[in-house]
Amino acid sequence: MKAILEHLSAGQDGRLAQLTEFLRFPTISCDPGQGGAMGECAAWLAGLLARSGLHDARVHATSGHPIVTASWRGAPGRPTLLLYGHYDVQPVDPLELWLSPPFEPVIRNERIFARGAMDDKGQVLMHIHAVAATLATLGRLPVNVVFLIEGEEEISSPCLPDFLRAHGELLQADLALVSDSYMWDEGIPAITTSLRGLVALEVTVTGPDRDLHSGTHGGAVANPVEMLARMLATLKDAQGRILVPGFLDDVYQPSERERAALLAIPFDREAYCRRIGIATDWGEADYGLLERLWLRPTIEINGMWGGYSGPGVKTVLPSRAHAKLSMRLAPDQTPDLAADQVTRHLHAVTPPGVTVEVRRLAGGGLPWRLPPGLSALDAAKRALSESFGRDPLLVGEGASIPIVGDFQALLGIPSLLVGFGLPDSAPHSPNENFYLPGFHVGTDSLVRMLHYLAE
Amino acid sequence: MKAILEHLSAGQDGRLAQLTEFLRFPTISCDPGQGGAMGECAAWLAGLLARSGLHDARVHATSGHPIVTASWRGAPGRPTLLLYGHYDVQPVDPLELWLSPPFEPVIRNERIFARGAMDDKGQVLMHIHAVAATLATLGRLPVNVVFLIEGEEEISSPCLPDFLRAHGELLQADLALVSDSYMWDEGIPAITTSLRGLVALEVTVTGPDRDLHSGTHGGAVANPVEMLARMLATLKDAQGRILVPGFLDDVYQPSERERAALLAIPFDREAYCRRIGIATDWGEADYGLLERLWLRPTIEINGMWGGYSGPGVKTVLPSRAHAKLSMRLAPDQTPDLAADQVTRHLHAVTPPGVTVEVRRLAGGGLPWRLPPGLSALDAAKRALSESFGRDPLLVGEGASIPIVGDFQALLGIPSLLVGFGLPDSAPHSPNENFYLPGFHVGTDSLVRMLHYLAE
Numbered sequence: 001m002k003a004i005l006e007h008l009s010a011g012q013d014g015r016l017a018q019l020t021e022f023l024r025f026p027t028i029s030c031d032p033g034q035g036g037a038m039g040e041c042a043a044w045l046a047g048l049l050a051r052s053g054l055h056d057a058r059v060h061a062t063s064g065h066p067i068v069t070a071s072w073r074g075a076p077g078r079p080t081l082l083l084y085g086h087y088d089v090q091p092v093d094p095l096e097l098w099l100s101p102p103f104e105p106v107i108r109n110e111r112i113f114a115r116g117a118m119d120d121k122g123q124v125l126m127h128i129h130a131v132a133a134t135l136a137t138l139g140r141l142p143v144n145v146v147f148l149i150e151g152e153e154e155i156s157s158p159c160l161p162d163f164l165r166a167h168g169e170l171l172q173a174d175l176a177l178v179s180d181s182y183m184w185d186e187g188i189p190a191i192t193t194s195l196r197g198l199v200a201l202e203v204t205v206t207g208p209d210r211d212l213h214s215g216t217h218g219g220a221v222a223n224p225v226e227m228l229a230r231m232l233a234t235l236k237d238a239q240g241r242i243l244v245p246g247f248l249d250d251v252y253q254p255s256e257r258e259r260a261a262l263l264a265i266p267f268d269r270e271a272y273c274r275r276i277g278i279a280t281d282w283g284e285a286d287y288g289l290l291e292r293l294w295l296r297p298t299i300e301i302n303g304m305w306g307g308y309s310g311p312g313v314k315t316v317l318p319s320r321a322h323a324k325l326s327m328r329l330a331p332d333q334t335p336d337l338a339a340d341q342v343t344r345h346l347h348a349v350t351p352p353g354v355t356v357e358v359r360r361l362a363g364g365g366l367p368w369r370l371p372p373g374l375s376a377l378d379a380a381k382r383a384l385s386e387s388f389g390r391d392p393l394l395v396g397e398g399a400s401i402p403i404v405g406d407f408q409a410l411l412g413i414p415s416l417l418v419g420f421g422l423p424d425s426a427p428h429s430p431n432e433n434f435y436l437p438g439f440h441v442g443t444d445s446l447v448r449m450l451h452y453l454a455e
Numbered sequence: 456m457k458a459i460l461e462h463l464s465a466g467q468d469g470r471l472a473q474l475t476e477f478l479r480f481p482t483i484s485c486d487p488g489q490g491g492a493m494g495e496c497a498a499w500l501a502g503l504l505a506r507s508g509l510h511d512a513r514v515h516a517t518s519g520h521p522i523v524t525a526s527w528r529g530a531p532g533r534p535t536l537l538l539y540g541h542y543d544v545q546p547v548d549p550l551e552l553w554l555s556p557p558f559e560p561v562i563r564n565e566r567i568f569a570r571g572a573m574d575d576k577g578q579v580l581m582h583i584h585a586v587a588a589t590l591a592t593l594g595r596l597p598v599n600v601v602f603l604i605e606g607e608e609e610i611s612s613p614c615l616p617d618f619l620r621a622h623g624e625l626l627q628a629d630l631a632l633v634s635d636s637y638m639w640d641e642g643i644p645a646i647t648t649s650l651r652g653l654v655a656l657e658v659t660v661t662g663p664d665r666d667l668h669s670g671t672h673g674g675a676v677a678n679p680v681e682m683l684a685r686m687l688a689t690l691k692d693a694q695g696r697i698l699v700p701g702f703l704d705d706v707y708q709p710s711e712r713e714r715a716a717l718l719a720i721p722f723d724r725e726a727y728c729r730r731i732g733i734a735t736d737w738g739e740a741d742y743g744l745l746e747r748l749w750l751r752p753t754i755e756i757n758g759m760w761g762g763y764s765g766p767g768v769k770t771v772l773p774s775r776a777h778a779k780l781s782m783r784l785a786p787d788q789t790p791d792l793a794a795d796q797v798t799r800h801l802h803a804v805t806p807p808g809v810t811v812e813v814r815r816l817a818g819g820g821l822p823w824r825l826p827p828g829l830s831a832l833d834a835a836k837r838a839l840s841e842s843f844g845r846d847p848l849l850v851g852e853g854a855s856i857p858i859v860g861d862f863q864a865l866l867g868i869p870s871l872l873v874g875f876g877l878p879d880s881a882p883h884s885p886n887e888n889f890y891l892p893g894f895h896v897g898t899d900s901l902v903r904m905l906h907y908l909a910e
Contacts, residue, residue: 030765030766030767030768030769031765031766032766090769091763091765091769093763093765094666097665097666154768155767155768156768182671196670198670198770200768200770207733208731208732208733209731209732209733210552210731210732210881210884210885210886211549211552211883211884211885212731212883212884213854213882213883213884214753214755214757214781214783214883215651215653215783215852215853215854215855216637216748216852216853216854216882216883217731217748217853218748218753218755218783218853219695219738219739219747219748219751219753219783219853220727220736220737220738220744220747220748221731221733221736221737221738222733222737223755223756225756225758225759225778226687226688226690226691226755226756228684229683229684229685229687229688229756229759230684230687230688230693232681232684232685233681233684233685233688235681236681238685238806240674272675276663276664276665276667276672276676277663277664277665277774278662278663278664278676278677278808279808279810280807280808281675281676281808282675282676282677282806282807282808283674283675283676284674289675292674292675293671293672293673293674293675296674298669298673298674300669300673300678300681300770300772301678301680301681301684301761301762301773302669302762302763302768302769302770302771302772302773303680303761303762303763303764303769303771303773304680304684304759304760304761304762304764304776305759305760305761305764306756306758306759306760307756307757307758307759307779308546308548308757308758308779309758309759309760309777309779310485310486310546310548311485311486311487312485312610312816312817313485313609313610313611313655313757313779313781313816313817313818314485314545314546314757314758314779314883315653315655315755315757315781315854315855315883316757316758316883316884317755317757318756318757318758319732321759322764323680324762324763324764324768324769326669326768326770328669328670328673328674351693351737352735352737353733353734353735353736353737355734361767361768362767362768363768397670397671398670398671398672398673398674399668399670399671399770400670400770426665427668427671428666428667428668428669428671428769428770428771429665429666429667429668429771430665430666431665
């Protein structure tokens, strides 16, 4: 193993050049204009996997964006790891807040800045590099592996469940290893033991059948922007507790021991607020901040628009108003029921004079908790401890990786979530970045993990 | 007078061609990109006024868009009319709802469709044509006139008050005649006896200093879009009564007689709702619909935006949310006080975790009521009755013409508001149009008015 780690260490410049190349593809999966970039990036990945010594590297066409697979199954009798990641990224707006163009990677202060740097291209490449370095040094791997790299994670993986169903043999594995999450801090590794689920809606409120002059007609007509604002204001109370009937009924209630473990995590609330640029945190008063982030559901307005937003005054009474909502689901909630509950509530609170249409957006995913007693957890802890010189923390994650629930349900395998982003990596935000010392030490830990998971 | 009216009638085709030419200028005053069109249109107007026999037609530069004046003062001892109008127009979005391009006038069903057709280019041209026909036929006018045509009415006339102060002699007059309002219906003329005032604000609510991942941070952070929605929901109660402290205190209370006159106006509430495309009207339950439109104030959200509005899902917790509000003021309210009251209220209801900035937008105007006992009212009634074959109704107008208050305050002259738009002329909306029979009969009535106002 020492030889592998030295090989890895010697090749840092080349690995960084490869990351830069990967980050240049503008693989925004929700943007219909980027189909070309998606295909090029998938082909690039398959080429890299083949050059890295994997077998049967393939780009699979889907009804959406392509999926890339490759495998190495030369260790019969040893466990098989499914190495999952995604090459698609979030949109880049507001573009004007980026300090450098999102698809022209730049290194500043030991961080590489680009859309997708942390989420998830950097971490996908770490998996590939750990496997490539091991194969290059030993000519074999201590475990079997199969890579599964998709292009639709940021739009909730609409094609992946069907792909899993159709390719059970190709993807046969004992455990999925997923790196699409965070370390606790610089030098403090973490293993994620829960994820929130996701379901998203688009709400359209319609008033008059065209925009009206707000002077001529103001006072006689229900304004759809105002009515939508009133409707959205009924989703929570002033302290952030969700008021949608039934919504909180199925939420998993952690045991006293789990709550105590959450409280024992060294968490600097003021530093957190400083880091994300808020004066004070906000949310349900009777839950700790980490519990709110990891084990409580949310209803968040991701966007709202209606009427005039240009320069100056336009005295218009708009015909329509729109909002995009997404719900993060706590363990034991389900996307279907949550979407139904919010939809029913919005219909119930629609004021007279306007109509509402609530449309479910594609995707969504189940919430997830780590199965109790998984032995792979110990192997991962050991690898991370050796590479980083300290034990990893067991944490939750407020964001969703819907595929983790699908791996359990459709492939029958558990997942282990070991992430290398930093809390200020800013995924989904301007100036997304990936901390390069974490990129390098993390890959070292992945090499070790391949060994310890074989035991 | 008969000769003038015949002259007018014979020249209909030429007058329509002139209107088409006028409507082609894209004179959107709030769009900084249209400075060229504004200047060209002003020069075109000055040329037309000169060719029509007016003296001293001039384009005055201002710190904003130019103002056009021209006069004829060959009737010493007779009253002087200030003929006011504006050549600027509203923006055209949503452009996709126009059946024909907004600056390419098209005639369908006796209506000419273009942005500005009714508001106010068509009516400006009627004034010019009435004067031109009289001068062409008689070689003189029965009264003195001075034209004042500005390019900033749709952005609340920021430069006009200073212009009035600086050009008292040029603009000296006994009465302003303003045609920027509506007839009651096809064939039913109207004189407007009250206007609502206007003041507009832009509200910005700021949460985190950048957009955040709504999964990672949702539950810990006050979402500025949600908070803005909650804040806007406090402006009125569910029936539309304004809840801003002090806002209703100064609102003019009509007498029982005035209220009875309002109720006597033949108004088909269901037809009104049908015409503007709403299922039912909405507003303060204890006021009649016409009183709500003409004599009650409003706070209207003209636009709201924040976060993601593109295709698909973006799981973002936005950094900022924005709204544009405009208040229509009832007689006896003032823009300054109303803006202060709403600003104070928004600050008072700002939830913890976000900050608010409320900025007053340029412009605004006083509400207005016709001075009691004005003899010019009888002259106008007579002219309209003769041309249209029935007495005009005395109506209110929910929209604002801020300059009317300024004429009283700065030039010391009353105004007479005689408009020729139809209720479905759709100013400020897609497919704005002007009813051509009204254009022609209305100009006939303006020729008569020039005579009767001389008496």
